[in-house]
Amino acid sequence: MVAAADTQTMKDYSSKEDEEEFMMLKKKAGGGTDVDQHVLKEVSRTVSLDAVRQLGVALDDNIGYLNGRVDFPILILRMDGEDLLDFIKDPSYESEMMTIFSSIGIHEKLYVKDYFMEAVKQLTVEHGMPPSSDAFVMNSIIQPSLKAYFKNVSGDSRGCVPDDDTTTFLLEEFEKFGHILVQHLKEEPIIVAHTQITFDASKIKKLLSAKSNLLEKALDMAVIETQKDPNSVLPCKEILLAVFDHLGPLTGLPPYGAIHQIDKSVDEILMKMKAEEDEEKMKVMENEDKVKYLKMLMRVLLEHIMLELEANKPISVSSNSVIHT
Structure with a gap:
């Protein structure tokens, strides 16, 4: 469910002008005037790891072996809550979240906050969620959303998950929390560099x-x-x-x-x-x-x-x- 907006494929950059063009697009993706709102939500281009790192993107170590050997597509995604909202409204929401909560353990007697924190860590850019491992995402999006959620709920929702109908409770409450996440992402969109490499036969x-x-x-x-x-x-x-x-x-x-x-x-x-x-x-x-x-x-x-x-x-x-x- 990665941003389904228009995608523009750009040439590999090897010059200062190309880099400046990319930086301009990246800046626009983060916001702008009303005139700029038509700017592509997703920009795709093929660059080397060295080039990506020059733009301040620290890719995971598990694909670092490609440096200097292979070029691969990097998607620059503007995560503004729209895709997360689509996921929450999608018919697959309940089944996917049930799988996530089951993997956490719905009988572990955890606090609501613990379930939410563990669940949000398993949401990916495919769900419209920027990586929770990033300190900025955690401090500026997730933590404020949790604070806002608990401010507006009372009773059991503040503490332990009730024993009766645990799954339904978690699904309904996490949906409320998800809408708050969406709102925070709308107010402060996150720009994410996404790459996926597939090895086949x-x-x-x-x-x-x-x-x-x-x-x-x-x-x-x-x-x-x-x-x-x-x-x-x-x-x-x-x-x-x-x-x-x-x-x-x-x-x-x-x-x-x-x-x-x-x-x-x-x-x-x-x-x-x-x-x-x-x-x-x-x-x-x-x-x-x-x-x-x-x-x-x-x-x-x-x-x-x-x-x-x-x-x-x-x-x-x-x-x-x-x-x-």
């Missing part, structure tokens, strides 16, 4: 099915790179992970250790492949045979990862950072 599939010997050459280079030091004896798993990292640009996957969802999948596959047993086999192999065997194992690993991503679903990683103007 498309590049691996293309690489494995390519008629050219690109994969073969890449594997040769990667294996040679890991075998540079003849005195070092690495476990089979470590060698495969090193090769996996070298192939990253061709597979469209991040280095091992960057994204835990990918790491988990790779670990499970290597366990099924019984890399420890392969290590024992390679100890008695000649170097040439060892290289061939490693290349074969790497192909098997890539095939399994491809099937895993196709069978389940692509893995997405997102980052949301408030731009402080």
Whole structure:
């Protein structure tokens, strides 16, 4: 439910003029005269991490590995409460909030404030909520909204959640709190830099099915790179992970250790492949045979990862950072 307003795609910037243009749009997104109200609610452009950081946006560490390697779309979102209000009015509101409250634990005997704080942390830009982890959002939007909510309620709503019909109580009261959040966002819109990176099997599939010997050459280079030091004896798993990292640009996957969802999948596959047993086999192999065997194992690993991503679903990683103007 990210802002559905018009989206303008802008060229990559590589000059001072481009940066100034972007800064002007960012400033307009935060407010302006009545004449400026038609300014796009959402601006999309592709920039490098370095360029984004120059604009004062601190992206999450879990996608920091892309720095200098890959460009990806950054959405500049003006969060003014409209999307949050749409979510509250949407038929999916009750089911999504029930899921959130269930994950918190509706029988934990928490105070209303605790439920609200935990629930708002699970709302995302998709719901129209800026990241609660940002101190400005917490101090200027969430805390004042809580204060306003408790000022206007009485009885049980101030303390513990009642035992009878807990879910209904939380849904109804959080909706009231949500409307107060909406009002605060209208009064003080938050500008958020949003990016989402999706890892799927498309590049691996293309690489494995390519008629050219690109994969073969890449594997040769990667294996040679890991075998540079003849005195070092690495476990089979470590060698495969090193090769996996070298192939990253061709597979469209991040280095091992960057994204835990990918790491988990790779670990499970290597366990099924019984890399420890392969290590024992390679100890008695000649170097040439060892290289061939490693290349074969790497192909098997890539095939399994491809099937895993196709069978389940692509893995997405997102980052949301408030731009402080």
